[in-house]
Amino acid sequence: MTDGPQPISPEARRALERELAELRADRAKVAATLRSEDPVGDRADEADELQRADDVARLDERIGAIEGRLREGAVAGPPPADAVGVGSTVTVRFADGAESTVHVGELAEAPDLDLVTADSPLGRALLGRHAGDTVTYRTPEGTTTATVVSLSS
CATH class of the missing domain: 3.10.50.30 (Transcription elongation factor, GreA/GreB, C-terminal domain)
Structure with a gap:
């Protein structure tokens, strides 16, 4: 495998950008349901709150991975013509x-x-x-x- 950033095809960039927009929208919806200062009710409410917090963390992780891949692809340039790369x-x-x-x-x-x-x-x-x-x-x-x-x- 090559070291350094890997190129990204235009189709893959568009797909990742679409996924990123969807994930950000999902994250905003879930984050809006998290309680800030309100006391949590019974154990079921507490479990639900913890699940939503886990969902936000999972979404944040995927958002970060996509943002990193898009940055990497932007600096990599096109794949070399004499070596296998993304798009070859x-x-x-x-x-x-x-x-x-x-x-x-x-x-x-x-x-x-x-x-x-x-x-x-x-x-x-x-x-x-x-x-x-x-x-x-x-x-x-x-x-x-x-x-x-x-x-x-």
Whole structure:
């Protein structure tokens, strides 16, 4: 895997920005229901209050992760043409000799058999690699290898 910030495709940026807007709206709704100075009633009220506080913390964590990813993608620039990055189309030859052309993407919004997300085992193994490189990655069946046959942006 490459060190440093990873590029982000325009489609992934838009998807993350949409998710961020939705999360911020959800957080505002949940935060508005938290009591400030009012005493909590019975144990059920207290449990409900704690659950909403946990929800706010979970939303804050995801919001922070998305904001960080958007900042990282902004400074990374486009993926290099000679190395696999987010947005690259890569032809790989698997250990059994089968070849497949996949697109390395940020997010899987819809089922797409040709998409390999950058955070999947194969995607992580491919990032930063060049044509001719062999990568090793884990699958549910065990460790396997693939060779980068060619790539394009």
